[in-house]
Amino acid sequence: MLERQKMPLQDPKIRAANFDEVALGFTEKQAVEEAKRCIQCKKPSCMKGCPVEVKIPGFLKDVAEGDFDSAIKEIKTDNALPAVCGRVCPQETQCEQVCVLSKKGASVSIGRLERFVSDYERRKSVQVPEKPDPTGKKIAVVGGGPAGLTAAADLAKTGHSVTIFEALHEAGGVLIYGIPEFRLPKEIVRAEVGYVKKLGVTVLLDHVIGKIETVDDLLSEFDAVFLGTGAGLPVFMNIDGENLNGVYSANEFLTRVNLMKSYKFPDYDTPIKKGKHVVVVGGGNVAMDSARCALRLGADEVTIVYRRGEDEMPARAEEIEHAKEEGIIFRLLTNPVRIVGDGKNWVTHVECINMHLCEPDESGRCRPAPTPGTEHKIEADVVVIAIGTSPNPLVPRTTKGLEITKHGTIVAKENGETTKKGVYAGGDAITGSATVISAMGAGKKAARAIDEYVRGR
Amino acid sequence: MPFKILNNYELVPTIYLMNIAAPRIAKKALPGQFVILRIDEKGERIPLTIADFDRRNGSITMIFQAVGKTTMHLASMKAGDELLDFIGPLGNPAHIEKVGTVILVGGGVGVAPVFPQTRAFKEAGNKVISIIGARSANLLLWEDRMRKVSDELFITTDDGTKGHHGFVTDIVKKILESGTIVNRVVAIGPPVMMRAVAGVTRPFNVKTIVSLNSIMVDGTGMCGACRVLVGNETKFACVDGPEFDAHLVDFTLLMNRLAIYQPEEKTSLDKYKCEREGCKC
Numbered sequence: 001m002l003e004r005q006k007m008p009l010q011d012p013k014i015r016a017a018n019f020d021e022v023a024l025g026f027t028e029k030q031a032v033e034e035a036k037r038c039i040q041c042k043k044p045s046c047m048k049g050c051p052v053e054v055k056i057p058g059f060l061k062d063v064a065e066g067d068f069d070s071a072i073k074e075i076k077t078d079n080a081l082p083a084v085c086g087r088v089c090p091q092e093t094q095c096e097q098v099c100v101l102s103k104k105g106a107s108v109s110i111g112r113l114e115r116f117v118s119d120y121e122r123r124k125s126v127q128v129p130e131k132p133d134p135t136g137k138k139i140a141v142v143g144g145g146p147a148g149l150t151a152a153a154d155l156a157k158t159g160h161s162v163t164i165f166e167a168l169h170e171a172g173g174v175l176i177y178g179i180p181e182f183r184l185p186k187e188i189v190r191a192e193v194g195y196v197k198k199l200g201v202t203v204l205l206d207h208v209i210g211k212i213e214t215v216d217d218l219l220s221e222f223d224a225v226f227l228g229t230g231a232g233l234p235v236f237m238n239i240d241g242e243n244l245n246g247v248y249s250a251n252e253f254l255t256r257v258n259l260m261k262s263y264k265f266p267d268y269d270t271p272i273k274k275g276k277h278v279v280v281v282g283g284g285n286v287a288m289d290s291a292r293c294a295l296r297l298g299a300d301e302v303t304i305v306y307r308r309g310e311d312e313m314p315a316r317a318e319e320i321e322h323a324k325e326e327g328i329i330f331r332l333l334t335n336p337v338r339i340v341g342d343g344k345n346w347v348t349h350v351e352c353i354n355m356h357l358c359e360p361d362e363s364g365r366c367r368p369a370p371t372p373g374t375e376h377k378i379e380a381d382v383v384v385i386a387i388g389t390s391p392n393p394l395v396p397r398t399t400k401g402l403e404i405t406k407h408g409t410i411v412a413k414e415n416g417e418t419t420k421k422g423v424y425a426g427g428d429a430i431t432g433s434a435t436v437i438s439a440m441g442a443g444k445k446a447a448r449a450i451d452e453y454v455r456g457r
Numbered sequence: 458m459p460f461k462i463l464n465n466y467e468l469v470p471t472i473y474l475m476n477i478a479a480p481r482i483a484k485k486a487l488p489g490q491f492v493i494l495r496i497d498e499k500g501e502r503i504p505l506t507i508a509d510f511d512r513r514n515g516s517i518t519m520i521f522q523a524v525g526k527t528t529m530h531l532a533s534m535k536a537g538d539e540l541l542d543f544i545g546p547l548g549n550p551a552h553i554e555k556v557g558t559v560i561l562v563g564g565g566v567g568v569a570p571v572f573p574q575t576r577a578f579k580e581a582g583n584k585v586i587s588i589i590g591a592r593s594a595n596l597l598l599w600e601d602r603m604r605k606v607s608d609e610l611f612i613t614t615d616d617g618t619k620g621h622h623g624f625v626t627d628i629v630k631k632i633l634e635s636g637t638i639v640n641r642v643v644a645i646g647p648p649v650m651m652r653a654v655a656g657v658t659r660p661f662n663v664k665t666i667v668s669l670n671s672i673m674v675d676g677t678g679m680c681g682a683c684r685v686l687v688g689n690e691t692k693f694a695c696v697d698g699p700e701f702d703a704h705l706v707d708f709t710l711l712m713n714r715l716a717i718y719q720p721e722e723k724t725s726l727d728k729y730k731c732e733r734e735g736c737k738c
């Protein structure tokens with residue numbers, strides 16, 4: 001069996017001080033070699049691991065033959081944002097986990113090849129499919145994240161007139177405000193949004209639905225509404241000291257850095273506190289991103305505090321590995337009990353306690369419990385809380401008849417249908433924080449259901 | 458989709474009035490709400506209260522004090538110039554209802570957000586007593602407008618150049634001590650002033666509302682930068698407020714959090730002045 005191709009990376013010492021992309025991408029030669037590793041299974045298990053069922057062996061065959069144009073065309077029939085997915089999907093728990101070669105050592109690097117062909121296309125010039133005949137139906141999409149962009153793209157491709165209403169000043173959702181430049185360059189997100197616009201979708205920025213217009217207002221103007229509002233409400237730990245100066249929610253920290261470009265302060269106007277000793281609480285992608293941003297802002301020491309062990313960390317394996325290479329300190333089985341300040345409201349340290357894992361619970365994960373008598377302090381001038389988010393209540397609060405669960409997620413059927421007629425939803429807004437690709441999958445399904453619904457009207 | 462500045466002029470030293478063409482926002486705006494704006498690509502998102510709105514002409518009025526980089530840049534802009542982003546109406550509208558007698562207190566640039574509420578309380582059938590204060594007579598805002606919508610108007614200046622020599626709280630206290638039945642107090646201004654008003658009305662048990670100006674980024678409940686402590690519970694001022702019960706607000710925390718970026722604000726302002734005045738630093 002051929003050896004798995006190594007992804008060229010920026011040197012950890014150098015990249016820890018810049019916001020440029022960490023992974024540099026395969027060369028053409030590497031891509032062809034890697035794609036040749038695919039044995040073209042008759043019953044490809046990889047496709048079952050892909051939430052949007054990209055025809056993986058098909059595009060790998062094209063790449064192996066050096067026909068990158070056909071490869072990207074093949075991917076784009078199922079996935080409108082391949083340059084994003086190739087970079088941020090947790091392939092190790094999806095397609096690559098079930099690739100038959102993974103049992104024999106190492107799966108085909110499906111994600112990296114997806115990235116390669118989409119980068120190839122972007123460098124060349126993006127092909128836009130011909131515009132279909134207009135159906136005369138109008139659809140409003142609330143939220144310009146992966147769920148909303150996918151739903152909008154699919155609906156536009158079937159000839160509907162689609163308008164995206166996005167609250168922020170740039171579309172992309174978490175891809176723009178959350179995931180940092182060094183992992184997903186914003187130029188790529190902009191290109192993907194540009195593609196959706198070229199399909200004929202109108203994007204209205206700075207439109208907070210629930211404020212400037214309610215969903216009911218939209219329903220009087222549009223035939224159907226899709227809600228892709230995400231799960232953007234930060235969760236705090238409810239421990240002492242969370243309102244001290246220097247304590248951030250991951251959302252605020254990452255929004256300042258990514259959306260507002262505060263890493264370029266004072267050239268850009270939005271400030272951020274550059275800590276010397278930064279503590280990040282959490283073990284997901286959000287925590288890794290926050291820690292690595294803090295490092296790049298110039299911190300001497302960045303510590304991730306996580307209450308479970310490394311195996312339980314929900315972050316992508318690659319991000320954990322990259323974070324370690326860059327020198328992020330991991331304090332596992334550790335949990336903050338309070339945040340302490342200097343009397344002038346500035347944070348000085350975090351008080352933590354050691355945790356131990358007990359028997360796995362029903363969810364299969366081990367519920368951690370504190371070990372009495374192990375309280376200790378970690379010095380910190382900036383603390384970032386990255387323990388999760390929940391859906392923003394702005395839309396449900398202002399929409400009559402839209403049911404939500406006790407976790408704040410919008411109640412929806414498999415096809416996205418909500419409890420309100422003509423209103424569909426998908427992505428993090430109905431699942432709570434999940435993944436880019438599952439949000440896209442939900443956007444796709446809802447687009448199909450909306451298409452049926454509006455044609456039947 | 459840039460937003461056109463219809464006009465922009467200095468009302469009193471350092472305080473400016475700006476009208477923006479934003480028909481969709483003007484259609485929905487209510488007293489007590491605010492907007493967030495960004496001047497250009499590199500700009501910060503800053504919140505400003507909607508001081509007035511004109512649904513027919515589709516415009517929003519803001520009154521702002523030039524205190525730092527963004528507001529100074531804003532002050533230098535002219536009719537016809539454009540803002541890159543203008544988002545609103547954000548926050549909850551003020552609770553306007555008929556309660557009887559209402560005292561409305563505006564301090565400094567806080568007179569601007571108090572004005573549409575004063576008008577609305579008056580229109581709702583209340584007896585309206587307004588108190589407007591400033592450091593000095595030449596900094597006093599919108600006296601005429603306020604007089605038109607008030608049953609009684611009091612003026613205070615810190616230096617005694619007009620009206621009562623002293624603070625707005627002196628008048629609030631006098632009215633309450635005189636035995637006049639007051640059903641509500643609304644106070645908007647610098648946090649120290651709002652805290653002082655809360656202190657005066659507390660012993661009289663008069664419901665007092667303040668509008669909190671904590672630091673904001675998105676204004677939609679997404680970041681938590683704006684968090685304030687009200688009745689020992691953390692609230693997000695942008696979506697849970699900006700108005701809260703003054704007697705429950707932790708003003709010390711508010712003031713501490715407003716100071717988070719003081720060194721960075723100075724860097725930003727120095728750089729701006731330097732660039733504008735053309736020095737080579």
Ligand SMILES: Cc1cc2nc3c(=O)[nH]c(=O)nc-3n(C[C@H](O)[C@H](O)[C@H](O)COP(=O)(O)OP(=O)(O)OC[C@H]3O[C@@H](n4cnc5c(N)ncnc54)[C@H](O)[C@@H]3O)c2cc1C
Binds near residue numbers: 231392433
């Ligand atoms: C820091 C971070 C790193 C992550 N890393 C990964 C990763 O590596 N791999 C991965 O697969 N997943 C990752 N995720 C998760 C992934 O980004 C999300 O699951 C995905 O973005 C959800 O897509 P969405 O479209 O449902 O919502 P979002 O991306 O949250 O988009 C929602 C959009 O709706 C807008 N909106 C909300 N309310 C309104 C309103 N009232 N009116 C108008 N617009 C509104 C928001 O501004 C936003 O633009 C990460 C998440 C974060 C925060």
Ligand SMILES: Cc1cc2nc3c(=O)[nH]c(=O)nc-3n(C[C@H](O)[C@H](O)[C@H](O)COP(=O)(O)OP(=O)(O)OC[C@H]3O[C@@H](n4cnc5c(N)ncnc54)[C@H](O)[C@@H]3O)c2cc1C
Binds near residue numbers: 491507699719
């Ligand atoms: C809901 C709300 C309504 C407001 N309404 C008005 C108004 O009608 N008129 C008016 O003059 N001012 C108002 N403000 C305050 C105004 O937003 C700040 O003066 C402005 O952001 C200062 O920006 P700067 O760059 O000019 O100054 P900076 O030098 O950056 O800041 C000066 C001070 O303003 C505060 N501030 C800084 N950045 C922000 C921010 N992003 N959000 C909030 N406060 C900040 C801080 O206390 C800071 O010390 C309001 C604030 C809020 C939260």
Ligand code: SF4
Binds near residue numbers: 040047110
């Ligand atoms: S499972 Fe692996 S080897 Fe088989 S088709 Fe998919 S990528 Fe190729």
Ligand code: FES
Binds near residue numbers: 672676681695
């Ligand atoms: S400003 Fe971000 S949550 Fe209020």
